[in-house]
Amino acid sequence: MEVIYRKYYADVYRFAFMVTKHPDISEDIAQTVFLKIYKCANQYRVDGSVRAWIIQIARSVSYNVLKHNSLCQNVDIDDLISMPSSCNDFDGVDFLFSLDGLPSAMREIVVLHVAYRFTHEEVARMLSKSPSAVRQQYKRAIGLLKENYSETSLLKGAPYYEKI
Numbered sequence: 001m002e003v004i005y006r007k008y009y010a011d012v013y014r015f016a017f018m019v020t021k022h023p024d025i026s027e028d029i030a031q032t033v034f035l036k037i038y039k040c041a042n043q044y045r046v047d048g049s050v051r052a053w054i055i056q057i058a059r060s061v062s063y064n065v066l067k068h069n070s071l072c073q074n075v076d077i078d079d080l081i082s083m084p085s086s087c088n089d090f091d092g093v094d095f096l097f098s099l100d101g102l103p104s105a106m107r108e109i110v111v112l113h114v115a116y117r118f119t120h121e122e123v124a125r126m127l128s129k130s131p132s133a134v135r136q137q138y139k140r141a142i143g144l145l146k147e148n149y150s151e152t153s154l155l156k157g158a159p160y161y162e163k164i
Contacts, residue, residue: 001034001037001038004034004037004050004054005034008050008051008054009030009034011051011054011055011058011116012029012030012033012034012054012055012058013026013027013029013030014115015055015058015059015062015111015116016029016030016033016058016061016062016065018099018107018108018111019059019062019063019066020062020065020066025065028065029058029061029062029065030058032061032065033054033057033058033061036057036061037054037057040057049122051116052118052122052125052126055112055116055118055126056126059108059126099111099145101144101148102141102144102145105137106137106138106140106141106144107141108127109123109127109134109137109138109141110138110141110142110145112126112127113138120134120135120138
């Protein structure tokens with residue numbers, strides 16, 4: 001369990017932070033996710049990706065907390081900058097702010113595809129959508145980002161951006 005925690009903690013925290021934008025709540029979510037992993041380890045299918053399974057759990061917990069917690073709200077720049085450095089692997093501040101104008105469904109697809117490098121097929125399975133719907137929403141999201149943020153480093157350095 002310790003190996004899994006060390007390997008995937010930053011991914012879980014980043015995803016929770018993307019949803020809640022609140023460092024303390026994201027930390028609580030991460031702890032909850034790893035407790036669920038421990039309790040539900042027997043439900044993991046060996047033929048699936050461990051990382052995708054963990055992010056699915058993080059997604060579920062994050063959105064449940066968001067629904068039930070009035071503390072989840074936009075935070076100021078100081079809170080974003082104070083994110084733990086191990087959880088800031090994809091230029092967290094620029095990345096999160098550049099996605100603020102996107103609808104949440106599109107933002108989630110972009111984060112899962114660009115930051116976590118899941119394929120469109122993996123994202124589709126995680127979100128219970130068809131791969132073509134995910135590709136279409138991703139393409140629309142990138143189009144919106146192009147319109148609004150054509151000069152940002154997000155688009156210039158984003159993996160898969162050229163493969164639309």
